[in-house]
Amino acid sequence: MGKDIIALMIQEYERFTRSERKIADYVLEHQEETQYVSITDLSAQCGVAVSTVSLFCRKLKLAGFNDFKLELARAALPARAAFSEPGSEITEGDSAAAVMGKVLSAVQDALNNAYHMLSEQEIIRAADLLRRAGQVVCLGQGNHSVVALAAWAQFSTTSPKFKTIQDSHMQTVVLSTLAEGDAVLYFSYSGATHELLEAVEVIRNRGGKLILVTRYPNSPASAYADAVLLCGPNEQPFQFGSTSALIAQLYVVEALLSEFIRWDPEEAEQNRRSVGKALTQKCV
Template sequence: MEKNILAQMLQEYDSFTRSERKIVDYVLEHQKETQYISITDLSAECEVAVSTVSLFCRKLKLAGFNDFKLELARAALPAGSNVSQLTGEILPEDTPGLVMGKVLHTVQEELNNAYHMLAAPSVTRAVDLLRGAGQVICLGQGNHSVVALAAWAQFSTTSPKFKTIQDSHMQAVMLSTLTREDVVLYFSYSGATHEVLEAAEIIRSRGARLILVTRYLNSPASAYADTVLLCGPNEQPFQFGSSAALIAQLYVVEVLLSEFVRRDPEGAERNRRSVGKALTQKCV
């Protein structure tokens, strides 16, 4: 029988450093919470460096912290159970009608959570930056590139200064030519990927501003941001980018758009009339 991560940590406990034992002690006491926590928050809880957590994961022969959370989730699964039971989502015996109800309940709950997580002063600051920007670049990676595309599509009907680009190489090109008047609206659930940190470094070097939409206030990328918009569910390690996280971020987009338009309804209406006139030519 394959040994789970909890058993492995206990077996190798004496071989760990003092800092690594702090991590083990915390994880054993807060097993469920650790499945949702960020690497930055875990390091703060254990009073160790982020690099110590990374090295600890590699010592366990894991690819990184996300891999560690996956193994921790597997260790929590009862024998014979499956991922859907762990996440509390759709079960094999559910009827289509029950599936519809569960999905509706989940969406409603996540929108409510997004509302309570989002801080009004952060929204005000973000829209101040958007309105004062020379150009606004909407960016995201993986699933969140879809949110960046949606944000650009929504805002572009109200102002010509909003842009986006999907190719990672062209993103680097665009970021490297930013000016101090420019703003980047970046969507990242963790705020801890190589892509967002590399982008943040370039944005700072160019003197541009960064609005970060993320789940974790203390994420590494948050240190670079001019304002952070918090939203998103506690994703299970097995979800790999949930629809609930996208829905929460789309809610933030709608809030930003509504406040952006509220401050200059006449200007937004002029742009929307021009867009509407052009789009009528597309209709049969």
């Protein structure tokens, strides 16, 4: 792309429809904030349909909304470097100790943010869905599949009904055999991937329950979830799954696990003793 996205929007402004001008006006006024919102959030802020945002992006010769956010972030790089708080970003001249301190600060901020975003009522609702389910499948795509695996590893020590599947085709197989009331614990930062929306359709058709761990309350999948556990920092488009986002999700896993155990501590303790006894045989 020759011109940056801001210059291109200004150049094409007179050719936009009235609805598209609403999007352009909002983005030009909230360039920094737009980098962190979902397509549904932007459509709501501008009072237009999600499809209008998609058409707006394609009119700018972009593949879609994520591509638009990438270009927006690229255009903002000089401004971010000029106006960011001194010492907030890791620089080439930092010592290893300075890098360690800045990473620690970022992680602490992510955990504090996750704590304030997470709803007590949603945690209680999610734990109840887990308790009532005949089986629980922990799922995620990309980096978030690691969190799903970690969630399964934690919950499986308290109950045999938890499982996880890494292969996308086998995920579809497992979801298509859910029983009514079975639960799916799904990790997705955006809540708007094709894999997740396809999974949502299968889960609904089977009468399953969806517990969604995501950053955006108005994401497409959130509308169909039975419980939405919000967490996650504002990721820049170039981060593609930051460690801070994964740490925030792991915090949610630990909070949900603790609430789940609180429902029936005796069963959880019995299972954990059994697991602990078996695992001691693997130690030298």
